[in-house]
Amino acid sequence: MKKKRGLFVILAGVVLLCVLIVCYVALLKVNSSEEKTTEEETAQEEAVAIASDDISTLTFEAGDQTLTFQKGEDSWTLEGQEDFPVDASKVDSAVSYLASIKADRTLTDVEDPGEYGLDDPVNVIEVVKTDGSTEKITVGDKNSSTGNTYICLNDDTSTVYTTGTDLGNAFSGGLYNYAESEDYPTITSSTISKIAVEKDSNSYTLTNNGKSSTGWYVEGSDKDKQEADSTQAGTLQSTVAGISFAGYYDYNCTDWTVYGLEKPKMTLTVDYTEEVEADSTDDTESDSEANTDDTEDSSETTTQAVDKELVLYVGNVNETDGNYYVRLSDSSELHGISQASLDTLLNGKAFDYWKTSIDSMTISDLDHLDVTYQGTTYTLKRVVTEEKVEKDESKDTDADADADADADSEDADEEETKTVTTYYVNDQEADSDAFTEFYRAAAGMTCQSRLEENTNKGDAELTLSYYGTDGSEITISYTPRDSSFYVMEDQDGNYGLVNKMNVKDLIDAFLTLTEEEK
Numbered sequence: 001m002k003k004k005r006g007l008f009v010i011l012a013g014v015v016l017l018c019v020l021i022v023c024y025v026a027l028l029k030v031n032s033s034e035e036k037t038t039e040e041e042t043a044q045e046e047a048v049a050i051a052s053d054d055i056s057t058l059t060f061e062a063g064d065q066t067l068t069f070q071k072g073e074d075s076w077t078l079e080g081q082e083d084f085p086v087d088a089s090k091v092d093s094a095v096s097y098l099a100s101i102k103a104d105r106t107l108t109d110v111e112d113p114g115e116y117g118l119d120d121p122v123n124v125i126e127v128v129k130t131d132g133s134t135e136k137i138t139v140g141d142k143n144s145s146t147g148n149t150y151i152c153l154n155d156d157t158s159t160v161y162t163t164g165t166d167l168g169n170a171f172s173g174g175l176y177n178y179a180e181s182e183d184y185p186t187i188t189s190s191t192i193s194k195i196a197v198e199k200d201s202n203s204y205t206l207t208n209n210g211k212s213s214t215g216w217y218v219e220g221s222d223k224d225k226q227e228a229d230s231t232q233a234g235t236l237q238s239t240v241a242g243i244s245f246a247g248y249y250d251y252n253c254t255d256w257t258v259y260g261l262e263k264p265k266m267t268l269t270v271d272y273t274e275e276v277e278a279d280s281t282d283d284t285e286s287d288s289e290a291n292t293d294d295t296e297d298s299s300e301t302t303t304q305a306v307d308k309e310l311v312l313y314v315g316n317v318n319e320t321d322g323n324y325y326v327r328l329s330d331s332s333e334l335h336g337i338s339q340a341s342l343d344t345l346l347n348g349k350a351f352d353y354w355k356t357s358i359d360s361m362t363i364s365d366l367d368h369l370d371v372t373y374q375g376t377t378y379t380l381k382r383v384v385t386e387e388k389v390e391k392d393e394s395k396d397t398d399a400d401a402d403a404d405a406d407a408d409s410e411d412a413d414e415e416e417t418k419t420v421t422t423y424y425v426n427d428q429e430a431d432s433d434a435f436t437e438f439y440r441a442a443a444g445m446t447c448q449s450r451l452e453e454n455t456n457k458g459d460a461e462l463t464l465s466y467y468g469t470d471g472s473e474i475t476i477s478y479t480p481r482d483s484s485f486y487v488m489e490d491q492d493g494n495y496g497l498v499n500k501m502n503v504k505d506l507i508d509a510f511l512t513l514t515e516e517e518k
Contacts, residue, residue, distance in 0.1 A: 047153065047161045048101035050127055050135055055095065059126040063174035078175075085180040085251050094178075097170040098127070101137075103161035104148055113157035116150035117141030122168040139167045176248040182333055185310050187272050189234070189241040194271035197345050204350035206233055214357070220350030226494070229355040236353070239344050240270055243312075247323045247336025259325035259334060260315030266346050270310040275303040314342060354450045358498075359474045359490055360443040361466040369439075370465040371510060378514060380435070381424045389416040425514055438509040445476075445506065447488055447496030454495040456487045462507060478503050 057079070059068040068079040069091055076091045078084040113119055117140035125137040140150035140160075148162040196205040203221045206228055216228035256262045278301075314337070315325040323336030361369075369380040423435035442464055460477035467473055475491040478498065485497045 044102040044104060045106060045161075046100060047103040047106075047151070047163065048098060048135065048137060050095075050098040050129070052092065052095050052099070054129045054131075055127055056130045057128040058091070058095065060094075060171045061123045062171070062177065065175055067175060067178070069178075084175075087178055087180040090178045094170050097165055097167060098125070098137075101151075101163050101165045101167075103163055104146075105162045107160040107162075108158070110158050110160050113140075113152065113160065116160050118150065118152055118157055118160065123171050125167065125171060137167065139171075142168070176251075179248060179251055181245070181248050181251075181335075182328065182331060184243070184245045184328070184335075185274075185308070187241045187270065187310070189237040191272045191274070191305075192237045192240060192270060193273070194269075195236060195240055196267075196269040197348065198267040198269070199265065199346070202349035204348065204353070206236060206353060208233075214355050216353075218350050218353040224350070226350070227355045228353045229357075232353045236344070236348075239341075240268075243337060243341050245326075245335045246338045246341075247318065247321055248333070249318075249325070249336065250334035252332050253327075253334040256315070256327065261313050261325060261327050261334075264313040264315050264327075266314040266342070268310070268312040268314065268345060270312075272308050272310070273305040274308045276306050278302040278304045314346070351450060351452055354494070356447045356450065356496065358445040358447060358476055358488055358496070360445075360464075360476075361468055361472070361474055363436075363439055365468050365470065365472075367467045367469045369467070370463075372460075372463040372465070373507065373510060374461060378425055379427075380430075380439075380513075381427075382435075383422045383424065385420050385422070386417045387420050389418050430513060434509075434513040438506075438513045441506050441509045442476075445488075445498065445502060448485070448499055449497050451487070451495035451497060454487055454489065456481050460489075461486075462503065462510075478506075 055071050057068055057070050058076075059066065061067075069076040069086065070079055075088050076086045078086055110116070118138055121138045121140055123139040125139065127135045129135070134154075136154050138152050138155070138157075140152070142149050143162060146162070148164055149167055151161050151163060151167065152159060153161070193208040194205065197203060201221065205219045207217050207219070208215060209217050212227045214227050214230040214233070216230060216233040217225050218228035218233075219225045253259070311329045313327045315327070317324055317339070318336055321336065323338055324342055326335050326337045327333070328335070363382060366382060371378045371380060421432070423430045423432050425435075456479055458479050458481075460479045463475065463477040465473070465475045473491065477489050478486045479489070480500075481487045481497070484500055486500055486503045488496045488498045
């Protein structure tokens with residue numbers, strides 16, 4: 001019995017060993033197969049290799065057109081439109097993608113090329129080589145997981161390749177993506193000195209001018225010149241400097257009427273400066289002085305600022321891409337610029353750029369200021385005098401007196417003085433801190449927004465009338481409008497909304513100065 005049991009154990013062990021051996025061998029085969037598969041998938045096959053120098057003609061789809069470019073020595077021409085300004089660098093860039101197209105995977109025995117977008121391809125690229133041979137690449141969909149592109153070669157749809165070369169993007173756009181174009185001028189916002197916007201109505205011009213307290217003037221169609229808000233002017237400078245072409249439609253337009261450019265809806269004129277290389281033959285004295293520190297590096301290029309003018313005509317909206325049709329000066333090229341880039345200019349008017357700060361007078365230029373509050377007028381003055389400085393003789397010693405005897409005799413006619421500033425309200429001396437605090441508060445007032453007209457018919461609660469030593473006058477009044485705002489009116493009949501709390505703070509400062517009940 002024991003012998004049978006031992007035999008059974010031996011047999012079971014042999015069977016188990018055999019099973020383990022079989023499993024081990026199977027695992028080895030699976031691992032070997034997986035390694036082989038991985039090697040096949042990672043090994044990239046070069047599906048296409050077309051050198052640029054070997055190309056005679058190149059044909060592909062561009063939008064709704066089929067384009068054929070013929071290669072010359074250093075240029076390309078468009079078949080059928082030999083005068084078309086082909087940008088050789090753009091065609092060369094597309095051709096560079098054909099130099100080496102590697103296949104990440106190769107699918108054979110494909111029965112339905114439509115599964116890969118090859119029945120309705122993204123593009124079909126055909127090349128005729130200099131030796132007369134041809135190559136055709138049909139570009140299908142992208143794999144949603146890997147992003148690789150499906151292609152087939154020479155109409156053999158039974159073999160499909162996947163490639164990381166994005167041929168759909170490389171050969172994209174329309175005809176004018178491959179055209180040589182004029183450049184839109186590069187303008188730096190800080191170099192702009194004038195912006196003129198001419199329209200059928202609400203034309204306006206902003207001009208940089210040092211005589212303005214803000215640095216800018218704005219003038220509308222009515223020729224009413226106002227000081228412009230410096231922040232708004234700076235924003236407009238940036239808007240103008242940021243304009244660029246967003247479309248190219250015709251290199252030789254002959255009928256501007258079709259695009260609304262015979263009578264444009266807006267003409268933008270910009271005066272600016274541009275740094276250009278200085279004329280090396282111009283040996284002026286100023287040039288030699290400017291280059292004094294450049295003797296160690298004689299090859300350093302010097303530049304000079306040159307006045308430039310840009311003229312841009314804006315026409316209708318292109319219904320296809322939403323851009324405005326535009327023309328630069330007397331150019332024959334038709335371009336597009338986005339609505340977002342031009343709408344601020346088109347919809348603007350002079351009033352939008354009026355300064356929000358309220359006029360005041362520098363205290364050193366002030367003769368006097370009349371303040372009318374609730375019907376009572378107060379006259380504020382600042383008087384500056386020179387007063388003699390009294391010497392403290394008690395500090396002089398006899399020795400000092402002897403030593404300084406000669407000096408005192410020489411300076412007898414010279415007296416030391418000091419400047420004394422005194423402030424008055426109605427000819428009564430006032431506290432200097434209270435006076436200057438009120439004056440600074442008045443000078444710092446700003447409008448929250450400007451008003452084109454005033455419908456408020458109430459009486460002014462506070463009026464400030466400045467009279468300058470040169471005879472100039474400035475008048476500012478504040479009239480309650482509602483629970484939130486006062487209406488400010490200046491001497492030129494300009495209006496603005498001022499926050500009620502700011503006016504109340506100004507009145508409080510005035511009452512403190514005049515010691516009135518608050």
